[in-house]
Amino acid sequence: MKDLMILARDYSPAKEKSGLSLSAVKSFVVGEKEDKFAADFGRYEKVMSFMHSLTDPGNGHISRRKTRSRLDTTTAVSKHFKELHGAPLESFVSELAEAMGSIKTLKKMALFWCTVVMELRNIWSEGKHIPGIPTDEIPNLNTCLLHQQLQVINCCVSRKRRRAIATASLDSVLKQADDNAGVSRPSKDILSESPVMYARDNSGKFVLRLGADKRFENTTLLDTGEPVYTPVMQEWPLLTEDIIKETEELVLRTGSVGAGCSQLLSDMQAFKAANPGCILEDFVRWHSPPDWTETYDDGKDVTVGDNSPSRGHLSTRMQKEGNLWLELWKTAKPIPAVRQSPLYYEDSSVEGILNGLENISPSSLFEQLFLSLLSSGCAIVEGRVSGNEFLYKMFKECKDYIVLVCQSKSWVEKANDICQVYETMVVTALNPNKVMRIMNAPSTDQTPTKEELSNFWKTSSKNHKNNTSPQSPTVFSKKPSKPILC
Template sequence: MIFHFHCNICKMFAEGNFLRRKIRSDSEASITLATLHRDIHGAPPESFVVKLSEVIGSLKTLRRMAFFWCKVVSELRRLWSEEQYIPGVPVDEIPDLDSCLLYQQLQVINCCLSRKRRHIIATESLDSVMRQCSSNVEGSSLSMGTSPASSVLYARISNGEVVLRLGADRPTDLTMLETGEPVYFPITQEGPLLTEDLIKETEELVLRTGSVGAGCSQLLSDMQAFKAANPGCILEDFVRWHSPPDWTASEQSNEDDFDGSDFSSAKGQLSRRMKKEGNLWIELWETAKPVPAVKQVPLFDEDLAVEGILNGLEDIPPAELFEQFFVSLLGLGFVIAEARLSTDDNLSKLFHECKDYVVASCQGSSWSEKIDDICQVYETVETMLTHPEEVPMNQAEAMTPNADEPKSRFKRLTLNFVKDRQQRKLAIKDLKNSDESPAPLRQPFANFFDGKSSLFSKKPPKPDCPCPSPAPEKPPCPVETDWTIV
């Protein structure tokens, strides 16, 4: 399986470079609008993952690939430690669950960096507010609002005392039921960043244990932030902001006419589930303290999350990595070809037949069993683009209107012009002869090297030689290839 993916990645890399050179000017608009990568669970065409796939595809042995991948992970660690974003990956987006897992993980790394930067800014802002508050107290100049030269906010509680708002963002359209003060949006903690594998693990944990701990932690954190931003608030105020369906306002209620003498019951009432004895919201509200989000215990540890991702990338089985690279290159090839073939009256329907087959084949976890057929379809598209005169049938002959099953569609294409499968088998055989003995399918990349040492050691490599000590009969160091991705 490893060699199978390796061979096809190398082949698709060479073909992809040719297609890029041939129709670069025609493909840019299509690439920016492409969604094929999400249909086949790949990566965006111009992303870091696709560029990485192209470089991996240019290498000829698993040993070189492993050495290069080791340097990629090392570079990712350096970028994280120096607080630099990974290029070719959005800087602040939650993981796209329709993309491959590697792309999701790189999104998490960039997003964690953005969150750490926001946390620093929020902490500095809160410290500034506290300093201004101290200055105002010394000068005896309290204000109920925000003065032009100050970001300090206050709220008057029910006993008439003026209290500082902490972690307040901006006012809402609500007023507090007991004090009539404006309700402010609190700055809250951001939730965890979950990739598809972590979501599955979380769902299995909930089903197995019935635990809702993560949800309780988030709710408690929001309550504490709300109390800090809105001194004098009550549970009903929080519910009206956090869960409006659980609050029914009274028809006679008019918050603009509030005179300070009405009770919350005159304004409306909580839903039945909120008033039920033992309700979790009531229990959490009673224990919540007014603490701004930046001073709370973090719900999500960015450093721990990124370290877990990088450790996982060090030990990733080659087959898992190659599958993601293969699908990413596959999507890139179709996107590039679509710019030309979708406008060709003679080939557009045949191209879309091939595209539909690939999309249907890549659904599910067993798509790798169809890799030979997928490669044949890819070669079909390549031939349609580079040598359209060799296509043995026009679009009318390529399709029948009443067939829907993907395998039948593929058979109807009658791929007479694809390269002989025997060529692929010979290529895989040559690859096996040129490489060292393959490690078991599920082994990490490190096992392609000396069993006593690993390229993926967490200790930094020595300056004189970044590779492990080789056996006497092997070259002193794997050949390092030129790469300029990161």
């Protein structure tokens, strides 16, 4: 990273200490036009392939590379990115790292990164998912922060789509209700055609169900006997590791638990809207079954069951004076989730992430990309050597060293050693038969010396670097001559 920064035209130690950000580097690329991108990066095959995958709306996957392993691929891959805090194999971040690693100057790296962020903005504004990232999974805290943030963006896209569907459904129900306006009691035809729309409240009047999703098993409301419906609810905020840390610090500093109360109140309001005539006991039976006990006619308490012939009772904690659930239930109004004040603002959250990516420091970005490459590389090498007990043992030793060093706070100072150990892994995977012949050579005068083995690694590595095969698993095209410093 330091070698790359020296290539910047206005590099100085003072700027390095103050933390050069990519927003500052953007001055290098002001005035660059879109057509010039192809001119500048046309010879970078990985870059052009990556950008094509990113901008092609019909491309659902970034990578087509597959690992060949006798191990459980999913388990092996997840293990590596968890240990190194990188990114999954064949993910957007891993492919981005390979593309970035093929560029030789800081100026072009900055231009490439700014273009990637610009395309991410376009993808978000068009309501599309980022390829190579799960479309609707909460952030995986075992991955690097960049991967987590991209997961948030995809989740927000999925949530906005679901909210649009829920809003359209609610509007449809209200339109049908307007068509039946003035009718004090819905006809049997209306009830038979739209049984979810209406429910009798405590007074026996038919009231619209709003925001109902699906029927909850065979459970009925205790007071009215109407079916219980699960409501469409607001989803929990999406938390990445940096937001979790900030939240924990806020809780420790202020003792606030407001977020949990807001979610509970939102669920209560949605439940009331979907189940006219419900009471707190109905909500508890659905939301927190352990806090409700059914009582049969013989007076014995049993676990929660459907269609119980008699009422039960709340748990002791729910019956305590001043119970939070009871207080919130009293204030909750029947409001469907799509009409409530949002608990989580997708637009502002994604905008904050994209702004952060524009201003990310090179050291932070390159660290995450470097660790993602290491975790992907380990997964690929393991798939190639897993069938050979001796080579697999060598791989384990190399991988354990990489993990140990990368988990230390001063791992950057040993980046050169990490690259050399990784190169050894690559050579072992690419030339397993030759490695076995050298390592198993008889103890004679012909036994290779340490220097000869070292020359073998270097020669094999050099031959591999000159190999342009797309299946080449290494991206360290040039090993630094001395330890890399930030």
